[in-house]
Amino acid sequence: MTTPMKSIKKRLIPFTTAILATTILLAGCGQSGAAQNETAVAYTKGDKVVEVQFWTSAMEKVNQELVDEFNKTKGAELNIHVNAEYQGDYWETQKKINAAAIANTLPNVFIDEVAMTKGFADNDTIVDLEPYMKASDFDREDFKIGDLGNLYVGEDMYAFPHMRSLPVMYINKTLAKKVGMDEKGPQTFAELESYLKASYDATGKTPMYLFNNDFWVMEALLYSYSNTTILNEDETAANINSKGAVDLITYLNDLISKGYIKVLSATQQNDFIGAVSSPDTLLTFSSIGGYKIFLGLAAKTKTELGVAMIPAGEGGTRGVSVGGSNVYLANTGTDIEKAAAFEFMKWITDTDQAAYASVNTGYLPTRLSSLDTDIMKNTIAQLPGYQVAIDELKFSKMRPKNGVYHEVENLLVTRISDIWTDKLNIQESLDALKKDVDAILTR
Amino acid sequence: MKDWVRTPKFIIRLLLSLLLIIVFLAPFYWMFLSAFKTLDEVIAVPPKFWVDKLQWVNFQQAFTRINFMHYTKNSIIITAGTIIGQILVVVPAAYAFARYQFRGKGVLFGLVLFTMMIPGQLIFLPIFVMFAKTGLLNTYISLIVPFIASGMAIFMLRQTFMQIPDSILEAARLDNAGEFKIIRTIMLPMAIPTLSTLALLTFIGTWNSYFFPLAWTTTDAVRTLPLGVKKLQDAEGLNPHIVMAGNMMLILPVLIIFSFARKHIIKAFTYSGVK
Incomplete structure (x- = not known):
């Protein structure tokens, strides 16, 4: 769901200026954009807990609930602990990500609007997920609900879908x-x-x-x-x-x-x-x-x-x-931190979590398999309008990617x-x- | 009724004044109304310009949905720290510019004035990087220090200090008063209206500031009340009435302090030195 209140002009003007300023600065900082040849390692559990910084944007409550669940279950099992920090709406988060990229204070993983993939990739703020998917033998087929153009830059996947709306x-x-x-x-x-x-x-x-x-x-x-x-x-x-x-x-x-x-x-x-x-x-x-x-x-x-x-x-x-948000793996941290962050990305976008996020926010699910979960089936039975929207996804188009x-x-x-x-x-x-x-x- | 009351000029002035009052008060009235309405009343079409029953529960909701006390505490610390810091920096600077002759004074004062012309959006990034590299992000220092050397405050106070006659300072020096004593016992008491105004303007600016506390924090540790209220807006569901209740609580201290300091502000802008 887009949140139109975010667009109150009073706030947008300074933020647009700020985004513009950071974009210009970032453009000067690195132009290698979207041509990274990341090497990636699959995560292996070590003795120490790997701390993962996760910046969230929009739907803070549900994201925090998911993080709490991860820390209690999968995170505890893998010795990964995720710290979620809310950064504001999509545009505020974009500005902060751009600033953090310059200051080398990026979080390991973050959520932002779907149309920002190319801008982040061009500035080397996020990493190509292909090597990570290959290293952990990740199957992306289940994501195929609606247009996925905003996940890709060229042929490579740079983001996982988090929440979808139209x-x-x-x-x-x-x-x-x-x-x-x-x-x-x-x-x-x-x-x-x-x-x-x-x-x-x-x-x-x-x-x-x-x-x-x-x-x-x-x-x-x-x-x-x-x-x-x-x-x-x-x-x-x-x-x-x-x-x-x-x-x-x-x-x-x-x-x-x-x-x-x-x-x-x-x-x-x-x-x-x-x-x-x-x-x-x-x-x-x-x-x-x-x-x-x-x-x-x-x-x-x-x-x-x-x-x-x-x-x-x-x-x-x-x-x-198609609107909503993606999860991005930031270009920061050690190999093991990146691998741990990728583990968290896989988990938060997995079937049950996608269904949970959808049911609790009104966004559409991001995995085909999540449509078969009981909570999703019950929700669609009670609220048949969701089925119309899911059907409409067949006609979905990606939003412009330009930064x-x-x-x-x-x-x-x-x-x-x-x-x-x-x-x-x-x-x-x-x-x-x-x-x-x-x-x-x-x- | 006096004759001048009936003149067209008076009537036009009265109507214009009323119009201005409506223009300025309308947003406050709307915020006040929305804060006391139910959700259905807030989104009713056509809108209602009154409230059937005051919904005090909105304030309770605004207070409990976010960590209101935490954000308020941060706002108080940052606002008080900025005002105190400003006084410590601005008073000696303004005194030097008003009363001393030294090489480069014009250029330095020009630089002070120049800082007033730089939009915050242009400097937030280098300052953010500086704080990040020095580990000062998410500290009170990062939200206080950049604002204590205010060009506007130095300028206003310098103008006030310049209006104090030299004869008073010379008399004080004849009585062996040092510079610090002159500032403390002569300059500052005579500049109270200006200082009050500056303190109030700083209070309003810092208390309401949204951009910098957002841009220079990445955790909730030192975030201020305006960011807390924005969180109410970003939360799941639809709650404009609760956001407005949060806004009411946010601006209440500003309104209270403004009502007490109103006379000083008028005095500061009309101050003409010793009569």
């Missing part, structure tokens, strides 16, 4: 029935408009809300509506002024002008959460990670909330960005919002936006 469409089944629409929700964008019209005509209230700050929703809409992407394939230029992007923004703009959609800004996160579970809202796009929260809130107003896939575009195109994408994302959020609020010319605005994004990408 955007889905929430549908107010109670209202859908009331306004004469199928409670399964719209399957295409053409149907989406007919749903919104039916609800608006019947109630006179805004039937759909978009949370402007949740930009991965826009990524998914761009994939699905226009079969295109925010950035080009090698992430050196933006596609944001392409015909597909202009068509999507025009389509949304049309729905906004008809009163069918209201766009909420970064400071209106609470309003958006309220809107998802409101009896008057028909549809919203948001993370599956909020499913349990939304269900609980909707139940209070006796609203039945369902989950559907993001609508498909012409020809059935559909794509959703400056977060900065790009913030710019896109602001400028696309300006188009809607200031009623700007769409093509001209997106042309100007492309220039600015390209300047960041090629800086």
